[in-house]
Amino acid sequence: MPTRLAGEGLTLAYDQRVVTEGLSVTIPDNSFTVIVGPNACGKSTLLRALSRMLRPRAGAVHLDGKAITSYPSKEVARRLGLLPQTSIAPDGITVTDLVARGRFPHQRLLRQWSREDERVVRESMAATGVTDLADRLVDELSGGQRQRVWLAMALAQQTGILLLDEPTTFLDITHQVEVLDLCADLQETGGRTLVAVLHDLNQACRYATHLIAMCGGRIVAEGAPGDIVDAALVREVFGLDCRVIPDPETGSPLVVPAARRPLRDRAEARYEPAAVP
Numbered sequence: 601m602p603t604r605l606a607g608e609g610l611t612l613a614y615d616q617r618v619v620t621e622g623l624s625v626t627i628p629d630n631s632f633t634v635i636v637g638p639n640a641c642g643k644s645t646l647l648r649a650l651s652r653m654l655r656p657r658a659g660a661v662h663l664d665g666k667a668i669t670s671y672p673s674k675e676v677a678r679r680l681g682l683l684p685q686t687s688i689a690p691d692g693i694t695v696t697d698l699v700a701r702g703r704f705p706h707q708r709l710l711r712q713w714s715r716e717d718e719r720v721v722r723e724s725m726a727a728t729g730v731t732d733l734a735d736r737l738v739d740e741l742s743g744g745q746r747q748r749v750w751l752a753m754a755l756a757q758q759t760g761i762l763l764l765d766e767p768t769t770f771l772d773i774t775h776q777v778e779v780l781d782l783c784a785d786l787q788e789t790g791g792r793t794l795v796a797v798l799h800d801l802n803q804a805c806r807y808a809t810h811l812i813a814m815c816g817g818r819i820v821a822e823g824a825p826g827d828i829v830d831a832a833l834v835r836e837v838f839g840l841d842c843r844v845i846p847d848p849e850t851g852s853p854l855v856v857p858a859a860r861r862p863l864r865d866r867a868e869a870r871y872e873p874a875a876v877p
């Protein structure tokens with residue numbers, strides 16, 4: 601059974617730098633797929649390709665049974681939304697106006713702004729807790745406030761597939777949990793397919809229905825977190841010694857990094873800090 605979103609034989613590159621070669625990935629429909637992996641392993645690059653922001657050097661992305669390149673761009677934006685890792689807001693734009701931009705793909709020549717657009721913008725802002733910021737300038741918000749405004753914009757796009765590149769960066773722990781709970785609700789009750797890049801392995805294990813571990817432009821393992829995450833995988837992907845125990849709250853894998861060893865015991869230690877005079 602083909603899924604709504606898949607990449608086949610993807611070679612992704614920037615000029616001379618090849619990030620992935622012949623990578624194939626299938627996003628299970630109605631999953632909360634989480635991608636983890638070390639910095640620079642190609643997570644954002646993959647999300648960009650899956651959302652047609654980056655053209656593969658080889659291979660193809662399929663959306664709803666057709667090559668993603670065969671759709672008009674507005675049609676892609678009605679089916680799939682991307683929250684990039686970093687976004688720059690237009691100068692002097694207010695929160696409400698930025699979130700309203702999420703409705704552009706739904707507007708047509710003869711149907712401009714509607715009550716429905718109004719309602720979706722209001723609900724998206726409420727869901728991400730930015731209603732009180734409505735009239736503020738996006739430039740003047742804190743990092744975490746801004747991140748939630750961008751998320752509201754992505755929600756307002758009301759797409760069946762939502763790709764989120766590090767949606768919890770900059771957020772305090774309560775807002776992190778709120779955003780991830782919201783993603784889980786969208787997947788469970790809203791019938792959507794979510795793909796998120798996360799750095800927190802324990803959050804990834806708690807929330808992912810399908811986990812993809814990447815390293816060096818390759819998929820090293822994928823499946824249910826409980827089936828694939830163990831100390832050997834964490835060592836292979838991140839080069840980190842750890843223990844994996846059941847999360848006391850959910851039973852999902854909990855990654856506990858090994859305690860720091862004194863410098864003198866670390867054979868590989870190269871950096872010897874000078875004593876402060």
Ligand SMILES: Nc1ncnc2c1ncn2[C@@H]1O[C@H](COP(=O)(O)OP(=O)(O)OP(=O)(O)O)[C@@H](O)[C@H]1O
Nearest residue numbers: 614617619637638639640641642643644645646685
């Ligand atoms: N616009 C670009 N031009 C050239 N090289 C790029 C560009 N964007 C990313 N790269 C390179 O491609 C590789 C993969 O980057 P990517 O952003 O996909 O990593 P990532 O897994 O998302 O990392 P992080 O966890 O730090 O966000 C890196 O070596 C990076 O330096």
Ligand SMILES: [Mg+2]
Nearest residue numbers: 643644645685
């Ligand atoms: Mg990235």
